[in-house]
Amino acid sequence: MRLTGVIRVAALLFVLGATWLFVRTYFDTQRKVISLRSWLGSSTDLPKAQPPRNKCELKKSCPKNSFAFRISSGAANVVGPSMCFENTILMSGVKNNIGRGLNIALVNGTTGQLLKTDSFDMYSGDIKELLNFLKAIEGGIIVIVATYDDPATKLNDEARTLLTGLGSSYASKLAFRDNWIFIGAKGLQVKSPYEQYLKNDxxxxxxxxxxxxxxxxxxxxxxMD
Known part of the structure; x- marks a missing residue:
């Protein structure tokens, strides 16, 4: 083979080798860049900042010097009532501190501290237990009430008067299997705005x-003190 032929072959091999090396290096770099982007994620894949949750899952936050609450009555005689106050569950089926009738929680109106919870069977229970409980409530205490099943069969005039004195507009009307939720306090000069009532119909x-x-x-x- 002539020398010029050997040189041409060598040059061709060199060009092919250089081209192969360039192509390999380029695509390896591209592959690394793609992998890096994939690992980091695009801007649309980054987790979005979640809005801060309000106490008791309220739709809006409460202003300063106020307490957040969410309460629900029982559903028939199957699902019990629930009370959330300042992001703390006071009474619920999960806490196993509810019962048929009237479920009541007492909260310090200044500090928001839970003082006591109890339930009173108004179908076959002793009305004296409810009367003693209501008579012992002192001023400055928030009273939260939620019904479950039947709240009224044993409810007498004295008990209704005591509940009305806490600011209720519907305690005097409460009847067999009605639903009622209420928040009041002893010594209110006006009727409480925190009350809902639904008649058994x-x-x-x-x-x-x-x-x-x-x-x-x-x-x-x-x-405020």
Missing amino acids: AAKNKYEGWPEILEMEGCIPRK
Whole structure:
């Protein structure tokens, strides 16, 4: 083979080798860049900042010097009531501290501290237990009430008067299997705005023999010393 032929072959091999090396290096670099982007994720894949959760899962946060609350009545005789106050569950089926009838929680109106919870069977229980409980409530205490199943069979005039004295507009009307949720306090000069009532009406009941569940949320002004 002539020398010029050897040189041409060598040059061709060199060009092919250089081209192969360039192509390999380029695509390896591209592959690394793609992998890096994939690992980091594009801007649209980055987790979005979640809005801060309000106390008791309220739709809006409560202003300063107020307490957040969310309460619900029982649903028929199947699902019990629930009370959340300042992001703490006071009473619920999960806490196993609810019962048929009237479920009541007492909270310090200044500090928001839970003082006591109890339930009173208004179908076959002793009304004296409820009367003693209501009579012992002192001024400055927030009273939260939620019904479950039947709240009124044993409810007498004295008990209704005591509940009315806490600011209720519907305690005097409460009847068999009605639904009722209420927040009041002893010595209120006006009726409480935190109250909902639904009458047991066979023509309108959501459940067979019981009205639908009641739910209420909002902010209660803190009692200032």
